[in-house]
Amino acid sequence: MSDKDKMAKYRTEIQQMMFVSGETGEPSPETTTLIESIVQDQVQHMLRECTILATRRGSKSIGTDDLFMLIRHDRAKISRLRHFLQWKDVRRSVKDSDDKGGDAGADVAAGDADLAAGVVGAGPAAPGDAGKKAKRAKVDLVWEVQSFFAENPPLMDDVEDEEEEEMNYATLQRLKNADERTKHMTREEYVHWSDCRQASFTYRKGKRFKEWAGFGLITDSKPSDDIIDILGFLTFEIVQTLTEEALRVKEAEDLYKKTSGGGAEASRLKRKRERGLFDPPEEAREPVQPGHVQEAYRRLQRGNMKARAMLNFTKSVHRASLKLVSLLAHVKS
């Protein structure tokens, strides 16, 4: 934690996140700073949008619904978030009900980290089966079916939650990726990796995060824990998406260099790789450069046709507003 560096407040976290997302090298401070500023920008953008939505709703404080609204098109993420919130509820109640103290806290902590990494297993929830039954409240979205009707009947247990399936699919994909990544890791590396998975912008850094994200400035209200958690999740997603995209950019660049006779460097890389037979491969790789990140960001900000559709056959110029980076992750991958 480089407290001195005013800008780079999350350098370690970002490095860890990038590592989790596949960046094996040691990213330079410039890169992390860039990513941080991007993330900050995105968070602030989200907050602004949420405030607008909340105002439109007639509410002074932003709620989870507003955040959900922002990412409503990303079904997988929505379902993950809902799941997360549900389980958070469960955990809290479990924590409240059987006062085991540190154990439960550890559970929650683990669960949170797991969530961040996409591992939402039954593990932490397993002990509180009864609690789950009773307390697992559905996180309702305003556009869901139950809001169609005036009455809200209690859930029937046998109703299969299809979102879960969907979410499970996404989760499995993530797990698979993580598995691929960790397949050849040594024990130490894995430990490091799992440490890195717990990196979060918000976990136990709530105050710093609020400050960093400009809560006091952008929105007056005191954000709820849920919002902070969701933002934590989303920030992780942003970093991950950016990193993956940047890696892809770098890959393409390397490929281009290799084919278009960046001769010396290519051979150097080759030598490096060959030499890296006995070295940990991640160290052999060059880290992502700020340029890659910028390019990745540009790509992720690229407008799509849908936003421009109504401007076809007009002479208006489409001014794309800032887009949330995480939205396109699935489309891209």
Next chain:
Amino acid sequence: MSLPSSRDRQNYARPLPNVPRLRTPNASMSDEAMSNGSHNNNLAEGLETAAEDDPRVARWRENYLRTEARITALLGGDHQHDGDDGEAAQTADQPAMDAPAAHDARPTATPKKAARTIDEDDYGDDDDADEEDDTCTSPLLAKSAPNGIGCPSIDAPSLQISSLSSKLGIESIAAPSAEQPKSADDLRKKLQQDKEADEEAAKRSFHTMFYTLESDRDAMLEQQKLDELDRQVETEMSGQSAATPAPGASTAPQQGTLSTTNLGASSLTLKHLIARIDAERDKVKASDTQLRSLISEVRKNRSKWANEDRVGQEELYESMEKVIMELKAGEHANPFLQRVNKREAPDYYNVIKQPMDIGTMMKKLKQLAYKSKKEFVDDLMLIWANCLKYNSASDHPLRKKALYMRKETEKLVPLIPDITVRDRADVEAEERRMRNGDADADGADDSEDEEPIMASRGRKAPSKGGKGGNAARKAPPAGLEGTPDQESKPAVPTLNHAVSNLKNEFLRADSEMEGSVNGFSTPPPGTLTPIGPNGLLRSGAHGSQADVSEADGTGASVSGFTEEDADLDDLEYKTWKQVTKKDRATIAAERHRLFRDDQLQPDEPAIMRSKAGMRRWARHRKQAIEEGISGASASLADVKDGVQTTTSQSLAEGIAGEEERQVPDYYDPVCTIPDLDERLQWIEDSQGHVIQQHEEYMRLVPSGQFTAPDSALAKKMESNMRQMQETRKICAKIGIVKQMQLQSQMYQNQFQKYDPRPFIEADIEPVVVSEDGPVMAPYVCRAALQRSVGKIFYHAGFEEFQPSALDAITDIAGDFFQKLVASFGLYREMPKMKSDVTVPDANVTPANWVPRFTQEEAIMHSLQVNGVDLESLETYVKEDVERLGSKLSGMHDRMRSYYAELLRPALDNAGADGSGAFNDGSEQFVGGDFAEDIGEDFFGFKELGLDKEFGVAFSVPLHLLQNRMHKAYQSQNTNNIATTGTLMEEPAKFDSVSVQNVTNQIGLMRSWFLIKLRQNDNQSLVEDEDLPPKQRFPKPRLPPTGKISSPRKRPLREQQQMARKKRKLDEEKDETGGNDHNSSSHGSFMKGLGKPVGKLKLEMPQKENQNQNVAEPEKDDGSAVGMISPESILAA
């Protein structure tokens, strides 16, 4: 034949020998002589026009053109051109006459050249029709075709000359006597035909060419000028009209065979008629004789020129008038119409000593100042020569006009019979003299025989034989105007004078012979021989005559200048202009009348559509279509057919008295008939009834045009929406139940029954259209789109929405779809690209061009460009439609179970029996069996054995026990009656008790009813239920125990109750003294007691039919128990 004319006789009377001898040198010499003459003329004319092409160059060019044409002809396999060639060769026999005969006479330096020129002309300028017309109508075609073919195509000129001349010589030798009149006839006819062909071509071009109207004004002005001229001449003449000899009766003495013989001057007056009759000869059912007599009848008394005392005047003047009319009408005639004004050209009369103009000529004509053709022609030529002389600058515009007019003149002059007008006395005197002199001559008898006839007709055609005798008399006018001839024609070269004179001799021999022949119907062979000597006699003698022939002879070369002078317009247009000039002028004048002084003249007659005009239009159209069908490459026969049909039509029409206008249809726009759909035509059947055709094209707009198509997606969405409605229904019930649980007091209309109606897309009313295309109805389309948007709204969960939101979304959606379709159109209409693979087209020709995008690609592109991809569409269908359906049904189940739980709070077995038990909104439950669950015979029905009797488990639903719920339920569930009413029909309502049917009541009650009726003024009594809600009695209340006390169950005590009630009633009656009617009195009486059960029972059937089963059995004793229940309750 049967009417031998005086002219015949004359010729018979004067047979001249040695025609063969004469003709032969003529034929053989003509080449040389003509070439010399023309050469000289060329030189001479060169003085007038500075620039002339090198004759050799011209010759080469012609040769080249000719060869080209031949090659194309050969390649084209078209023998017509050979025919032309042959014809041309044949016509070379009379070069002086023939050259002008060509439509557009080109330089004819030699006879051979004349031939070439014609040939070339036919290729270069005339359109096919013209050419074909020429060839097909030319009687020479058949004869001359072989000759033409025989002609080597690339021959050297000299070779050709020899061959031509030898051939001509042979021909003229072979058929010397017959050939001449024939060719003269043909010549005349050919001139006519050419003219007609021109007109025909121009007319044909009506359908194919559009000429702008800019020349109309000129035409109109010219025509006005002409008319003015006429008027002027008329007025000037009117003073002298008294001096004009009164026209005598005259007939056309000479009518040849219509098809072969010309009719002399009559051919000018009646030429159209005759030509048509000729063309349709086989269709005319009349012998030649009849026809001829007919025509002579028609012509009788017709001519204003006819004068008994002036022999030949009618013919001569008629033809002269024709010629001058024709010339006058020409488009270039304008400057020559009137005398040159001294103001315009001050020095004119210095230069021109003998001014002449058409107006003056007309005057002279009217004054009968012309004695012979020659004088007339001299005057004409004088006009042009004056002009050429005065305007000596070679590029002067008037020169062109003058040259053109001269050319025209030369074309027309041969049509004038060479007749010298003589006094009758002279003629007769000469006749006598001649008869005396040539008494032994052939045919003298004939002529003598004919004499009386001729005399009786008062008409005698002068022959050229008389010319010599008349020379002296002719002299004065010739002197008058003939002297300037020398001046006006300084071109005659003195060097070659002898030669030209020599040539002129022969020429004149020809022309004079023709002139005389003009009058002959069928001159027998050999009769022409006398011409020669006469010609010889005169040729040297009269210089003026030489001039005439000079003019004739030089005609060809003179006309050559016009070519160089390059006509202002192309020939076709010129012909067109000329043909249409008069009518155009008329039409323009008509139009002009309306807009005179640059403003609309309201008083002028409007230009109206006329029946004749419309008929004409239709005919032209048909004609054009026919020609269009026959096509450009139509064979000769085709064209012939076409011509025949058209002429037959126009013949018929012409007889019908319809004037034929020589203008294209677009000059007569009011008479055009718009293209009518066949279905709209006025067609009558055999009975004369109009056939209604609207069934064939009026059609209903097929239904479903404005409703959503019946697709799988739409069905799914519909079912989703139905599901939502059902769920909402349950929702509403839940809400009511919840409310009932909270609220202590209920109001009558507190709960609105939620009864959504199913969605039905209304289609438009039946609309009749006449076309097949899409119905363009923006408002309807928008409404339909709005409806669809509304459905999507509902499908998305909005039960209701603001109209403004609906409008906004509709507009956006419309906009989006427009863009989508527009981009689709763009992709569709991308320029085609060439492909390597030949695509078999629908047409036979395989096209290498394929659309840039296939349909599918175009759709995908336009979707993509508008931000839609298939995945998102699929996701929508999967997520927002299909999964929504499953979610909705899940929600529905949840709602129902929730409702069920709400409805029976006391019973805990709610979820156990599963959702299947609640198929239609807890009806089973409501009519259900919870009382049995309790295990109590609630109403004691079992005890009564009613359950066995009806086979139904009688149990009272919960809400009956809880009055509040019951009422609420009733208010919302009135329709449940219908659903379960199938079990047992709802009984008919009791008739209200009235005076009429009171006797039907049981006797015990009757008196009471009567009292009630009396109180009610004999109005029928009102049932309690029908009272207004405020006056109604409160419903019976069950005690909190929920148990109905036993007296109700005890039938034994009914009588007792009845008795008691009666007693009470009586008491009451005494007390209240019939204040109100039944119910109110009861109400006051039973206050606080609650309604009797019997009352409840009575209204059961109406209220709800769950109770029907319960109520029914009690009805039996209902009448007995009637109103007793309060007492029974009291008693209990």
